Amino acid sequence: MEAAHHVDLTGIAVVVLGALGLGFALEKLKQPAIVGYIVAGVVLGPAGLALVKAREGIEVLAELGVLLLLFIIGMELSLRSFLRIWKIAVSTTLVQITASTGIMLGLTQFSDVPWQLAVLLGFVVALSSTAVAIKILDGIGELRTKVGQITVGVLIAQDIAVVPMMLTVSALGGDGFDMAQIPVMVGSVIFLGGLIFYGSRDKKIPLPFAEQVSNNKELAPLAGIAFCFGCSAIAGLVGLSAAYGAFIAGLIIGSSNARHSMLDAVLPIQSVLMMVFFLSIGLLIDVRFMFQNIGMVLVLFLLVTVFKTILNVGFLRLVGQAWPTAFVAGVSMAQIGEFSFLLSVVGMQSGVLDEEGRRLIVSVTVLSLALSPLWMFTARRLQTLTNYGVTELRDLIRLVYGPETQALAHAIERASSRSQRTLRAAALEFRRRRQRKLDAPPGLNIQRLKEDIETKSDGKKDGTDRDKKDA
Numbered sequence: 001m002e003a004a005h006h007v008d009l010t011g012i013a014v015v016v017l018g019a020l021g022l023g024f025a026l027e028k029l030k031q032p033a034i035v036g037y038i039v040a041g042v043v044l045g046p047a048g049l050a051l052v053k054a055r056e057g058i059e060v061l062a063e064l065g066v067l068l069l070l071f072i073i074g075m076e077l078s079l080r081s082f083l084r085i086w087k088i089a090v091s092t093t094l095v096q097i098t099a100s101t102g103i104m105l106g107l108t109q110f111s112d113v114p115w116q117l118a119v120l121l122g123f124v125v126a127l128s129s130t131a132v133a134i135k136i137l138d139g140i141g142e143l144r145t146k147v148g149q150i151t152v153g154v155l156i157a158q159d160i161a162v163v164p165m166m167l168t169v170s171a172l173g174g175d176g177f178d179m180a181q182i183p184v185m186v187g188s189v190i191f192l193g194g195l196i197f198y199g200s201r202d203k204k205i206p207l208p209f210a211e212q213v214s215n216n217k218e219l220a221p222l223a224g225i226a227f228c229f230g231c232s233a234i235a236g237l238v239g240l241s242a243a244y245g246a247f248i249a250g251l252i253i254g255s256s257n258a259r260h261s262m263l264d265a266v267l268p269i270q271s272v273l274m275m276v277f278f279l280s281i282g283l284l285i286d287v288r289f290m291f292q293n294i295g296m297v298l299v300l301f302l303l304v305t306v307f308k309t310i311l312n313v314g315f316l317r318l319v320g321q322a323w324p325t326a327f328v329a330g331v332s333m334a335q336i337g338e339f340s341f342l343l344s345v346v347g348m349q350s351g352v353l354d355e356e357g358r359r360l361i362v363s364v365t366v367l368s369l370a371l372s373p374l375w376m377f378t379a380r381r382l383q384t385l386t387n388y389g390v391t392e393l394r395d396l397i398r399l400v401y402g403p404e405t406q407a408l409a410h411a412i413e414r415a416s417s418r419s420q421r422t423l424r425a426a427a428l429e430f431r432r433r434r435q436r437k438l439d440a441p442p443g444l445n446i447q448r449l450k451e452d453i454e455t456k457s458d459g460k461k462d463g464t465d466r467d468k469k470d471a
Helices: 002-028 033-044 055-076 079-084 086-110 115-126 130-139 146-171 181-200 210-214 219-237 242-254 259-284 287-292 294-318 323-332 339-350 355-387 393-400 402-439 446-470
Strands: none
Touching: 002 033, 002 259, 033 130, 033 259, 033 355, 055 146, 055 219, 055 242, 055 259, 055 339, 079 086, 079 146, 079 181, 086 115, 086 146, 086 294, 115 146, 115 294, 115 339, 115 355, 130 146, 130 323, 130 355, 146 181, 146 242, 146 323, 146 339, 181 242, 210 219, 219 242, 219 259, 242 259, 259 355, 287 294, 287 355, 294 323, 294 355, 323 355, 339 355
């Protein structure tokens, strides 16, 4: 038992170090570190080198990461800033959810997919990744501009919408929609709305022992996490999702007098929490299933990415946003979000989603998160080329990745030239050595000649010494 436990800890340590290394490498390439965390989970987890094999423990780790991630988001949420653009943010989110769910329900007319599963898939497609979108906007210098404000506002609205989505998916399990869940759902949404309204008016929620705990550097992080888990447990006892309780806990602390001190205490572990969550997604992905269904995964990825881009950009233009603002904001939200993974977990627990469906959602989500920066890069270059009048498909394909292709070709050419020079130098040296051997007298043994010379030299030296001694 001790040996197995030691091996598990060793595997986890290696996986964490791998995540750190790949995250650092992706940051150097100006890509989100979370992509490196996902890749580390895929390579070092059960689907790869299998340094961590227990999927049950991985799932617990993933759910723990979800709770802590929602807790941090709730605590960092600036309700006053959100209310400045809440109309655009809420309307865009409602359109995303309605359009995605409507299309999925329409597809049930041509397939045997249950309508409950179609609703879940609509929710999954509607959500975008807060972490990836913010990193993309920060990388292109748009996070502090109007583009960033609108995008972050929509992402916050989506994060808030996750809570009623989870409650809806949970209620859809079993034989159908449980009418007894309606009062619980309505009450939770009203409580959430009231908390947001109260916090946006700059009124502080008094917390017991807030001053004593917030001034203690050792107890503050522990108190924050304990409050998160406590609210999660209470939410579970009243029939709500534990993630809802974690989000409410973050909002309460964010609206209290202890917000700044508690946020400073918890923020140092935020990067660890992000790593835990995205690493767990990579650990749970089934690479064999992904390759066996690679056609379906790629088609769904392209359909979702193109659909969300057109929907986001089109609606933002419809509500009066300028074309550049609508384009960059819409493309930055074109991926499937990390909370889609949370919805798939809730769907599994409620019986709406089966194991194969969960694997498909995780595969498309991971691919979407990993390739989102590349999609933004491609879309922005396409926009630039079309603005300069390049409209032919062949020219667009050739020019979009032209600089990188040329740089790669030059790098390969330089490496090939160095290899050729090295090879020629080695061949010339080989020829010189061979020529020296051919020019030596026949039958001449170089090693034997060397030994004879040394023997004669020793003999001559001995004789000289004896002469000196006799003299």
